[in-house]
Amino acid sequence: MGRAWAKNILSTSHRVELVGWVDVIDGKARQAISELDIDVATNIRDFVSLTEALTVTKPDFVIDVSIPEAHEEVTVTALGYGVAVLGEKPMSVSLASAHRMLAAAAEAQKLYMVSQSRRYDSGLVAFKQAIESLGGVAILTADFFIGAHFGGFRDEMPDVLLKDMAIHTFDAARYLVGAKPLTVYCDSFRVPWSWYSGDESALATFEFENGIRFSYRGSWAAEGHQTEWEACWRAICPRGTVTWDGMGKVIVDKIVGDSGFIRETVKSDWTIDDLPFVGIAGSLNDFLDALEQGTEPMGLCTDNIWSLAMVLYAVESSRLGQKVEIAI
Ligand SMILES: NC(=O)c1ccc[n+]([C@@H]2O[C@H](COP(=O)([O-])OP(=O)(O)OC[C@H]3O[C@@H](n4cnc5c(N)ncnc54)[C@H](O)[C@@H]3O)[C@@H](O)[C@H]2O)c1
Structure with missing residues (x-):
C-alpha cells in the first residue's frame, strides 16, 4: 500500500513532494524508491528510523502506511515532532490506543486524519x-x-x-x-x-x-x-x-x-x-485542503474513532454472544 501512496503523491506533484520513505526493515524503502521514475527517486531519502527521517527531512506531514499495530507509535512520534499525520485505516488496534493518538493530536494541535479511501x-x-x-x-x-x-x-x-x-x-x-x-x-x-x-x-x-x-x-x-x-x-x-x-x-x-x-x-x-479525486487521491486532496485552508476533512481522528469502535464492539459482541453498547 506504501507503493500506491507514493504513486498518489507523485501524481499530486503540484501540491506535495515526497522527500523521504521509512520502513523498519532495512532495504525495503530503498527497493521501493528504486522502482520509481529515476528523476524523482534521486530526491527521495530512505530511512529505517522515523525520528531520523523527521529530523533530517523536516516534513510538513507524514503518511502512515505501516501495519495497524504500528500506527500508534508512528502517529504519536510524528505528532510529537509537531508534524501532521494522514494515516491508513484502521486507526489502531484498540480504543485505548486510539485515545492516546487523539490526545497526541490535541496536545500537538496538529491534524491527524485517517484515510477511509472508499468514501471518495x-x-x-x-x-x-x-x-x-x-x-x-x-x-x-x-x-x-x-x-x-x-x-x-x-x-x-x-x-x-x-x-x-x-x-x-x-x-x-x-x-x-x-x-x-x-x-x-x-x-x-x-x-x-x-x-x-x-x-x-x-x-x-x-x-x-x-x-x-x-x-x-x-x-x-x-x-x-x-x-x-x-x-x-x-x-x-x-x-x-x-x-x-x-x-x-x-x-x-x-x-x-x-x-x-x-x-x-x-x-x-x-x-x-x-468525483475529481477517487480513493486515496480523494483522501490526499481532502487532507491537503484541511492543512492549507483549515477545512474539516472526512476521517478526522475525533470522528473516525467511531468507525474503529463499530469494529471493536462487533468483535466483543460476538465473543460475549450478546448485544453491546458502543461507546468511545
Ligand atoms: N485503503 C485500502 O484499501 C487499504 C488496502 C490495503 C492496506 N491498507 C492499510 O494499509 C496499511 C498497510 O497495509 P499493507 O497491506 O501495505 O501492509 P504490508 O505488511 O504489506 O506493509 C507494511 C509495511 O510497513 C512496514 N512497517 C511496519 N512497522 C513499521 C514502522 N513502525 N515504521 C515504518 N514501517 C513499518 C513493514 O515493514 C512493511 O513494509 C494497513 O493499515 C492496511 O490496513 C489499506
Missing part, C-alpha cells in the same frame, strides 16, 4: 444524496460476499473480515446514516470449508441514533455471485427505497401512489458527476 466514490456519494431525497434512511443493509484467497497474514488473522475489511463498510454506513452508532449485536464465525484460521464471516445488526438500523452480512469465503468490494446496499426510506450494487447505478424507487395494497412506485437513476 461517486456511487457512494450519489447513494447518500438519493437517500436524503427520500427523507433519510430507517433501515440500511449491506451485503459483502467475496471468496478472497489472499494467502499471507490474513489467513492467520483472528476476526479477519471484521478487522481488515468491514471497517470500510461500517465507515460507509456511518457516512450514509450521518448519526452515531449506539449498539451492535454481531455473530462472527468460520464457514466449514474456510481456508482462513480466523473468523472470515460475520452477521451484524447496529442501532444508530434516531432508531436507525444497519444490517451487515459478510463473508470472505463466499465463492460465486460475488458482490463488489464496496458491498451491495439497500436503504429503506419513508418515501421509497434506494439500492446500489457498489459499482453500477444508484436506483431510486419512489412512492407515487397513495392507495392500494402495494403502493405504486416509479424507478429512476440517481447520477452525479464523477
Whole structure:
C-alpha cells in the first residue's frame, strides 16, 4: 500500500513532494524508491528510523502506511515532532490506543486524519444524496460476499473480515446514516470449508441514533455471485427505497401512489458527476485542503474513532454472544 501512496503523491506533484520513505526493515524503502521514475527517486531519502527521517527531512506531514499495530507509535512520534499525520485505516488496534493518538493530536494541535479511501466514490456519494431525497434512511443493509484467497497474514488473522475489511463498510454506513452508532449485536464465525484460521464471516445488526438500523452480512469465503468490494446496499426510506450494487447505478424507487395494497412506485437513476479525486487521491486532496485552508476533512481522528469502535464492539459482541453498547 506504501507503493500506491507514493504513486498518489507523485501524481499530486503540484501540491506535495515526497522527500523521504521509512520502513523498519532495512532495504525495503530503498527497493521501493528504486522502482520509481529515476528523476524523482534521486530526491527521495530512505530511512529505517522515523525520528531520523523527521529530523533530517523536516516534513510538513507524514503518511502512515505501516501495519495497524504500528500506527500508534508512528502517529504519536510524528505528532510529537509537531508534524501532521494522514494515516491508513484502521486507526489502531484498540480504543485505548486510539485515545492516546487523539490526545497526541490535541496536545500537538496538529491534524491527524485517517484515510477511509472508499468514501471518495461517486456511487457512494450519489447513494447518500438519493437517500436524503427520500427523507433519510430507517433501515440500511449491506451485503459483502467475496471468496478472497489472499494467502499471507490474513489467513492467520483472528476476526479477519471484521478487522481488515468491514471497517470500510461500517465507515460507509456511518457516512450514509450521518448519526452515531449506539449498539451492535454481531455473530462472527468460520464457514466449514474456510481456508482462513480466523473468523472470515460475520452477521451484524447496529442501532444508530434516531432508531436507525444497519444490517451487515459478510463473508470472505463466499465463492460465486460475488458482490463488489464496496458491498451491495439497500436503504429503506419513508418515501421509497434506494439500492446500489457498489459499482453500477444508484436506483431510486419512489412512492407515487397513495392507495392500494402495494403502493405504486416509479424507478429512476440517481447520477452525479464523477468525483475529481477517487480513493486515496480523494483522501490526499481532502487532507491537503484541511492543512492549507483549515477545512474539516472526512476521517478526522475525533470522528473516525467511531468507525474503529463499530469494529471493536462487533468483535466483543460476538465473543460475549450478546448485544453491546458502543461507546468511545
Ligand atoms: N485503503 C485500502 O484499501 C487499504 C488496502 C490495503 C492496506 N491498507 C492499510 O494499509 C496499511 C498497510 O497495509 P499493507 O497491506 O501495505 O501492509 P504490508 O505488511 O504489506 O506493509 C507494511 C509495511 O510497513 C512496514 N512497517 C511496519 N512497522 C513499521 C514502522 N513502525 N515504521 C515504518 N514501517 C513499518 C513493514 O515493514 C512493511 O513494509 C494497513 O493499515 C492496511 O490496513 C489499506
